[in-house]
Each structure stands twice: as structure tokens, then as C-alpha cells.
Amino acid sequence: MNSYAYTLLIPLIPFFVFLFVGMAEDKLKGKLGGLIGTVGLGIATFLSYYTAFKYFITDHVHGTAYTSVKAFEITWLHLTEKLTINLGILIDPISVMMLIVVSTVSFMVHIYSLGYMEGERGFARFYSFLSLFSFSMLGLVLATNLFQMYIFWELVGVSSFLLIGYYYEKPSAFSAAKKAFIVTRFADLGFLIGILILSFTTGTFDFQTLVDPNGPAISSAGGAAFMGLSLLTWALILIFVGGAGKSAMFPLHIWLPDAMEGPTPVSALIHAATMVVAGVYLVARLFPVYALGGPVALEVVAWVGAFTSLFAAVIALTQTDIKRVLAFSTMSQIGYMMLSLGVSGYGGEEGLGFMASNFHLFTHAMFKALLFLGAGAVIHAVHSNDMSEMGGLRKYLPITHMTFLIACLTIAGIPPFSGFFSKDEILVAAFHSNKILFGIEYLVAGLTAFYMFRLYYSIFWGHDRHYHHTPHEAPLVMTIPLMILAFGSIFSGLLPFHHLVTSDGLGFDSHIDWMIAAPSILIGVVGIAVATLMYKTENSRPAAVAKTFSHLYRWSYRKFYIDEVYLFVTKKIIFNYISRPVAWFDRHIVDGTMNGIANLVVFCSFNIKGLQSGRVQQYGFVFVSGVVALVLIFVYLL
């Protein structure tokens, strides 16, 4: 027990809310279920902020490194003398930072949904799922060991499945839920194998032992086991596969756009701010192992991140569903975070990328949740997701308009908004490590500014469409979270992350490098300017551009046909050439054998029933025969 033991309440409160609201669903009239959920999460949020304050400020001795603290731990399963599965709570800079992110965004979404989900069937069910998700996500970020993280990782996947499929009567929602679950589950297989290899080579699941630079994990790095890479590197690559699945990295990204079928607050919470960054968190959590034990794996992380950020940005240029644009932009931004981790070194200023990645994770959570909730307010007003059915909304939705504009400027990297600071750190880290990666990210920054302002102008400018009724501003419970998140988007860039969240716990000084910052602002401005030119008033330029680059446009619009490739591989190749023969074997050989055994068992069971005659003298006879048989076998024969 120590002074952080109370943190156990942070995940447990949402868990009990989930149980209570889930079980009493029918009895909770009106908004009662939502209010219980919101109050519960409010307490958890308060505790998270208290923890952050205590950890970063009151308990910290100035000038020393931040250490990780095990607030609580129990052993759940003994596998061997050394290897145990524990459940507990780990407090360190990144987990505390994630506590703030998860609880803030979740709390905002809880409040917002009181308005957005009003009158939906299963209102209480929605809140019980939200609480389940919050519990799982908090458990994930607080995990003390890889296996606990894996357990909560799967729980997060389940709650995401439940929430995407919230409108389960809609076939598209249902299949999107399945798709998300299956794709991430497939990636998690890699994660599990990675965990098993890692625990096999190091003999531990515990994070504190794993990330210790002098510990068994990092010292086991040497040697080439398979295809020129060490076992540890393979384990790290496989673990990253799991992270890539959850964080929608190419080529495992196909579930994220479809996941937008879920209610918009869910997209904001799960598919923008928290769950999808779990992959980044996973790599950050094991960062010392990656940096010191498997630099090759870290390079993989960097390239996958860079490619995804470019790939997703290009697709986002042409999409017309506003939530999908935001989904691709999320992928692109997570690509940034991965890249930043990938180019980082360990310790001091070398760890700039690590800090930048977490910084960007933090600011991104704020502005991306704001964008999604803003989009939700728009959808709430016009009852459509499609850009072509929107226009001129700025006069009807003034608060949404202002907050959305702030978020767009933030993501475009315009100072003094927070996105500028975090993105600038990433670009600096990339610049000092690899010029090609830097070039890609520089280009993506421009594309981002362009497509975000394309979105912004299409929604809020241009002329009115034929709306069924005059669009109206969302109620106060929805706009207050928007304003709070807008506040966060503006000012969270001023947080001294380089003193708080660093790769080795020690702070370092960082300054804005204007040689890099100035061009990055410039390309952002160029992106915005081009978007303004094309979309502020309706004109023929977008159509002309689309026509000039018609192939590229079509490829981007169809998301580079990745979904079709998946369908071809699964339906045409796997189903026909693997599944069918296996199914035949299963139906005829395996089932045949099993049915044979079952028939045999039934036959035997029918034939021995004579033993149970009900005559006690016969029971005595069998008893004595048994004794005699044992005596014969064990006294005379053996």
C-alpha cells in the first residue's frame, strides 16, 4: 500500500457503473442511466486530475527523474515460480498523461451524449457500454504488465465492438462492428505471439522489469534467431502488429472508416482520442525495449507510421462523408505519432521524438475529440453525414462553427494553437533523424491543412441546402463540452511536456526551432489558402482539378481499393482454396471421428447400466470383487 492506492477507484468506479446500469437498464427511466454514468465518470476524472497534480507537482522533487510507482498489485495466476500474471496499477508519466486524456475525453463524451443520444432506444445500454469502455481503457493504461494490458486490450476491443454495433438493427452498423472486431482480433494474434516470445526470452511480463535498461529484456537483445533478426526484435515487431491493428496503421486500417457507423460520440471517444492511440501507447510503454533492444523494430514503426500518415491524408482529400474525412485524418495523425516514436532515441534530448509523440497524442486527443463532437453537432442539426447536403451552416450553428474553426486551425498547425507545438516537435525529431521521413511529414502537414479546410468550408460556408427544417444550434449540454475541448485545444500546447513526459523520466530543455517551424507554418497556410480558393465559394475549380487528375482522384476516392484487395484475398483465395478443403475435412473426417466416438460412448453407457440394478447384495458383490481384483493385481502380479 502506498499513497496512490486510491487510484484503484479510477477504473473500478466505471466498472461498477457498468454493472449497475447494465443490470438495472429496464428500471432506469429517462436520462437516469446517463446521469449515473456521467457522475461516476466525473468522480474518476476528478481522481485522475488529482493524481496528475500529485504525481507531477506535489510528490516530485525538482531536478530528479520521474520514477514509476506500483500503486497496487495482486498475483492472479502462478504460471511458474518466476512467471506470474499480475493485476495492478502502475503510475508513471505516460500512464498519468493517458489518465488525463482518457478521463477528460470520456467525461466530455458522457456529458455530450446526454444531449446527442436523447430519446434513443437503449439510452441506458449506451451508457453502460460507455462505462465498460472507460473501465477497460483505464485498466489498459494503468496496467503493470503486458498480460494485464492484453486482457484490457481485448476488453477495449469488445466494448468498441458493442458500441460500433449500437444500432444493431442497421446491417451496415452490424457488419462494421464485425469488421472492426475481426481485423483487430487478427492483429491481436500477432500481439499475443509477441507477448509469448517476449516472456519466453525474458521470463517476465512486468513492465518495470522489461523497460529497465540493465534488465533481462534489453540484455537478451543479441544474436540472430530468424531471418537475421534477434528473437527480441521479432517479438517487438509482432507486438507492434497488435498495436498497428488497434491504431489502424496500414494495412490493418480498413476497419476504422467503417467504424464510423457507430454513434458520433463513440467515434469521438474510441475512434479518435483513446482506443486508437492504444497502439502508440503500447510502443511508448515498451519504448526503452524498442530503442535499446530492437532498433530494427523501431525502424519498422517509423516507416509504417510515415506511410500511413501520407496514405490516409491522400484519401482524406476526396472523401465526402464528414466522419470518414475525420477518420482518415485520425489515421494520418496517429501515423505522425508512430513516426515520431520511430525516429526517437533513448534518454535526454535524444528522446525528443518520444516526448513529441506523447505531446501530439495529448493535443490530438483534445482537437480530434472536438472535431468529432462538432461534426456530431452538425449531423444532429442536418441529419446527414454527407458534405454535399451541407453548406452555409455558420449562421445557424455559431458555437459549433467557432469551435470547429479552432480545431481546424489547431490540426493545421497554425500558432499559437496547441497542434503547432506538438507537430513542430515531431518535425524537428524527424529532421534530425531521417530527411526522407521529414519530407513526407512536411508534405502531409500541407495536405492536412488543405483537407481540413475543405471540410470546414463545405460545412459552414457556401449557400444553404434544402434542409427539412431550419438547422438549430445544439443544446447547452452538447456545446459546453465543445467549448471546454476548444479551450484544451488552444492552450494544451503550452504544457511543458519536455519536463514531464520523457523517455528516461528526466526533463530537458527544448526550444522552437524557427528554421523548421517557419516552413511548417508556411505549408499550413498554403494548404488553407488553396482550400479557401477552391471551396469558400462554390465554383468550378474542384471539378476541374478532379478531372485533370481523374485517375488519382478515383483511386483516392475508392481508398486505393484496399477493401477490394482484402475481399479478393479472403473471398476468392482463402475461402476457395483453403477454407473449402478444410471445411470438407472438418465435416467428414473430424466430425465423422467425433460422431463415431460419441456413438461408442453412448453404446457403452447403455450397456453398463445393468451394473446399477438396485439390488444391494449385487452392490456388495461388486465391491468385494473390486477388492479382490485390486489385491490380485497389486499383491500378486506386481
Place this chain on the structure above:
Amino acid sequence: MSLIEILAMRNELLLTIMAMILLIIDLNLNHAQKERMIPISIGLFLVVTLIGFIPQPDQTIFGGMYHTNGLVQLMKNILNIGVLIILFQSVSWLRSPANSTKISEYFFLLVTTLIGMNFMISSGDFLMLYLGLELATIPVAALAAFTHFNTKSSEAGIKLLLSSALSSGILLYGISMIYGSTGSIYFDTIGAAYVNVPLQVLAFIFFFTGMAFKISLVPFHLWTADVYEGAPINITSYLSVISKGAAAFILVIVMFTVFKELAPVYKNMIYLVAVLTMTIGNLFAMRQKNMKRFLAFSSIAQAGFILLGILGTNKMGMTSVVYFVLVYIFSNLGAFGVVAAIAAKTGKESMDDYDGLYLTNPKLSLLMMLSMFSLAGIPPVAGFFGKMFLFTSAASGGYYWLVFIAVLNATISLYYYLLVVKAMFINKSDHPIATFQSDGYTKIGLMLCALGIFVLGFWSQVYEFINNLSFGI
């Protein structure tokens, strides 16, 4: 011997005093007041159970005939918890008009057999063990015939008495041969003198069959089905859980101390009996349509799994046996509790009657499902860990084939446990059992089971605690 030393036997003393108090109170009650015995008895028993948890130093008294230590006390506490649950669950049955005049007899007999079991577990020599065993068996025969106006019940009583007389005879014969060949009946002194000579192996076999009868191992199990079916449900659950658990406890202690030199021989015997018990128990259980008979046979198969832990012959083996019995008490009493609650209200006992139970009585169905999952060993409920530790301990002894057979049997058992779940949740019925409310006592009894099944699955400190008290050969 001072008075303080006598207090080492506090469980037995308290239970004896309780039995006397019950008889005296009962004398002063008229017919209409008999129901007052229920809260009095349960209250007294609760006190005894709680006192059992007060730590006590290890002691040996009566020149080694009686001993107590942390492990023994833990075993007694486990049995006490089980009996407490049974007491809660039998209330609505006792209140029925046919039984309401005999309430104190029920409690008196039940407590008496428990005294016998406590003496048996604490025994330091074979004479004490035998006395405890008899004290534990004879009152149960009376309990099995408790509803004596019912032919099946009196038949059950007589069959139990006759069969146990036979097994006691053989057991006593075995003990006399042990005494003849070693010159002692004390566990401490026999251990070293016991080696692999034919007379001593013979004596061991006789002793083992006597215990096998109590645990209902194949082929010494035939009495079980008839007695379990004929006896009142709460007595059946007592027989299949508490009696069996107590016998398993003393068996594992004796095997690990007295007969440890004989391990190479008895391992083969246990191997054989374990395979027979698991397989035949399963084959019989598959065909049962009466819930009581079904649970009776499934409990035979479960007893076969206990032997896997004994085969481990290391510290983990003993831990896994004690842990399994603890889990098994909660799971099986959960199932019996539901069957008893339904039978007390509606008189229905057939599996077909359970069709569509979930729609009318969801809470009972959920508990039944939980118990079935636990008995079948589906993670993460407690039963999974119980089986897993038994299998691990057998595997650590190198018995891979036996573990394989056990896993096969566990799979077969899954089939019939799920049949019950299927009946409750999937099958449709035109005349489902009507929705009913159980009384408070029954509810407490059932809740305790559900709690036990959950908590033991997630709270591994229990296993650690047992492991610290256990020992191996």
C-alpha cells in the same frame, strides 16, 4: 493434560455442546413452536463456524491420537462453510408440513455427523480415524431415511447402512493387519515401518477401499446412485459434498504421511481407479434424466479428478486437492441448492422440467449455469482453476497420459453439464416452472454459492494460503 490443551478440540467440543443445546431446547417446545429451531440452529452453527477462523497453535493431545494444525483447521473450516450453506438451503424443505415436527432431529443428526468428520480429519491414529468415520456415517443413514414414510427414502437409509457396514468391515480388517504387521496404530510410528511387503500392501488395499467407498470411487460406488436418489435432496448434497470432501481430506493426509513409503505401489492403483472412476462416472451421468441422479453420477466423475492431485505426491498435489474440494463445495451446492429450491416449491426433479426456466426464474437459472460452468471447468469461474491445478500437479508427476484421459473426460462432462444449461436457456416449454420467490434463508444459501464461485476464481490468495499450509511426501 491441562484444560487449555483440551481446547485444541474446540470444533468438536463446540459442536457437541451445540447438539446438546438443541436437544434440550427441543424438549421445551410444543409442536407449533418447532420452527423456532431453525434460526436458533443456524445462529449457533454460524457462531461455531466463525470461531473456527480464530487462529490456533498446532497441538497434539491424547498421546498422539488427536492433533490439530493450520491445515487441519482449514479443512474443518471448509466443511463448516459447506454445512452452513446446506443448513440455509434446507430451510424451506424443513418447513413443509411433513418435516416440521422433526426439525431439531435434522439439525442434531447433521451436527453429529460433522463431529465425526472433524474427529476423523484430526485423528492421529487409525482407531480415532475409524471412530470418526463411523460417527460420520451412521447418523447419515438416519438422515437418508429422514422422510421414512417415503419408500425410496427408507430404502436409501437401509442401503447406505448395509453398504457402509460391508466397507467398514473391510476397512477394520485392513487396520487390524496394519497393527499386526507394524505393532502400532499411530500414524507417526507406522510411516517409517511401512514398506512394500505383501501383507502391508494387502492391508493398504483394504484401508483404501474403505475410503474409496466414502468418496464413491469406481467400483465401490454402486450404493451412491440409489442412496442419492432416495435421500432428501439436502442430504444428498451433504453426502456428495461434505462427506466426500472430508474423506478426500483424510485420504490425502494419510497417503502423504502414513503410506508415503508405499507410494510406488499405490500410485499405480490410484491411476487405475482414477481412470475407471472418471470414465464410468461420466458414462452413467450422460444418461440421467433425474437431476438428483444426474448430480450424483457427475459427482462420482468429479471424485475421479481428486485422485489426480493425490498422484502428484508433492506439495502442489495436496494444495490442489484441498482447493478443488473447496471450489467443488460451492459449485455443487449451487447446483443442489437450485434443485432443492425448485423441488421444495414444485416437487419437480426431472431435467425436462427445467425447459425454459430462464424465462420464468432468471436468477436461479443464472446460478445454475454458473455452477454447471464451474463443475465443467470453464474459465474464468473457480472450477476451471480447481481442475487446472489438479491437472498441473499430475502432469508435474509425469502422468501425461492420465492428464490426457482426464481432459477427455472433462470434455465429455462438458456435454452433460451443458445439457442442463441448454434446457434452461434454449429449450422451449409449454408448461415451464412458474415464477416463484424463495425465502430469505434459501436466498442467502444460494448467494453464498454464487459468491464463492466468483471470488475463488479471481482471488488467487486463497490458493496461496492453502499452499502455505500444505506439504508433500
